[in-house]
Amino acid sequence: MRFKAAISKSDESRFQIADVVLGPLRKDEVLVRIVATGICHTDAICHEGHVPIPKPIILGHEGAGIVERIGADVGDLKPGDHVCLTFNSCGECSNCKDSAPFYCEYFFPANILGRRLDGSTAITQDNDVTGDAAISAHFFGQSSFAEYSVANRNNVIKVPHDVPLDMLGPLGCGIQTGAGAVWNVLKTAREDRLAIFGVGTVGLSAIMAARISQPAMLIAVDPNPIRRALALELGATHAVDPTQAQFPGWFDAHAGRLTQAIDTTGNPEVVKSIVNSLGARGTLILLGAAAQGTELRFDLMHMLNNGITIKSVIEGESNSRKMIPHLIGLYQQGQFPFDRILRFYDFADIDIAMADHLSGETIKPILRIGNA
Ligand SMILES: [Zn+2]
Ligand SMILES: [Zn+2]
Missing domain, CATH: 3.40.50.720 (NAD(P)-binding Rossmann-like Domain)
Structure with a gap:
């Protein structure tokens, strides 16, 4: 399967929107069709090269979308579910087992290094477009600057259908923090x-x-x-x-x-x-x-x-499975009007959205990528 992704390269200050190719989905993974994604400051500093990440990479870690496909071990989600993506964690270390996945011993490799924990990546570049092969993805377990995201069951949060999906992505990082x-x-x-x-x-x-x-x-x-x-x-x-x-x-x-x-x-x-x-x-x-x-x-x-x-x-020490639905409930009651900080952009305008974020002109840019 092929889809479009915004690729951050080391020799280019602009994102390149190009076709990428999806490999096999693993048992504990969830394929999500991205509807919209926030741009967070961590995306900006990684794009600008202030963090040592392997490029080219697909950034983006405030994705919201619809479950397209699930791996065999993913029991609590089904295709069609609306979901918000959050940070990734290993699920196995002592801090994860102690309900503190935000201090996962593998937080850095699970979120920043652009690979699964075993070093593999689900996404390769289309050779016809770029001439390169492997591409770093799995950024915060999602790489949501793309039409599709390969997430882990640990970082996919089901959300209700009665709230606009395109505004929910930032709940998974900046807002819950x-x-x-x-x-x-x-x-x-x-x-x-x-x-x-x-x-x-x-x-x-x-x-x-x-x-x-x-x-x-x-x-x-x-x-x-x-x-x-x-x-x-x-x-x-x-x-x-x-x-x-x-x-x-x-x-x-x-x-x-x-x-x-x-x-x-x-x-x-x-x-x-x-x-x-x-x-x-x-x-x-x-x-x-x-x-x-x-x-x-x-x-x-x-x-x-x-x-x-x-x-x-880190991440407001949030249990995202409780925090994100709680924030949505407060928003629906008028108690947490986070829509006031959002501004929407087309996916093709990602460079403008990033520039507006960096200049302070926009507080929270959201890229609209797919239909809700
Ligand atoms: Zn963030
Ligand atoms: Zn862990």
Whole structure:
């Protein structure tokens, strides 16, 4: 079987949409016809070459689509099911068995390296088009920048039919990351003063999730005025331009020291200012990625004197099988309006969508690939 995929190459800044060829489906795999897929920041940094992945590769890891075919060992899905794809995990290691697949011992090879865990790939390039053979796929167990995706039974989440399928893909990565950090880790409550540094998809999802608990202060920090305005509409009590404010001075003047903070920037100077803005027993969650080898520095005595916790979190520590249907339910009740951050593009406009993501013009681009 042949289908079209957007291929990221090492010598080209544009994606090449080309035919690829599908090999045999394995017993634990699910073939999904992709209806739409989000573009996440991890796709951008991999496309731009900041992560050592083998190219050419089919990126994309916020796919939503319809089950086309299932392997013999896939019991809980059937062709025609609407599904959302999420991160992959091995299902066998001690963390997977302890219901923590987001810390799977094989997270990096299962999600980033572009191969199945045994090193094989289901997809080859059409020799007539490119002259190459094997192509890296299985990115986050999906490679959803394509008309079809070979997913693993571990990362396919069934979703209801009564919600538009084309908007659901980002629930599987960026949105569950932000919401999960609040619900699963911080457990934000009414007395909390929570600040979120960087309000792209992950930060705005954290704001929508935290708003439900009505914390005393919910502060968005971002230099982009459009994002700050949206953060206020989605539930932030304050929005601060970090180019115009000093931290912790702004918090001392307006809010008091923070009880909770989330960093989505991965910027060491920002993280340092957040640590200094935390009060006693404050917790900082690190969600932002940075270049390999990036180091953080803090004032140790400020941390020791205040019992501060700094924790890194993957995928919001979300049990996707519960989290994604829960987010859909809240959306349908008007409690989690994540449609406000989405903007749709045709598959052929993937380069425009990526550029709009990188410039901040679009918060969450979604590529429409197939019919729902
Ligand atoms: Zn992602
Ligand atoms: Zn595992």
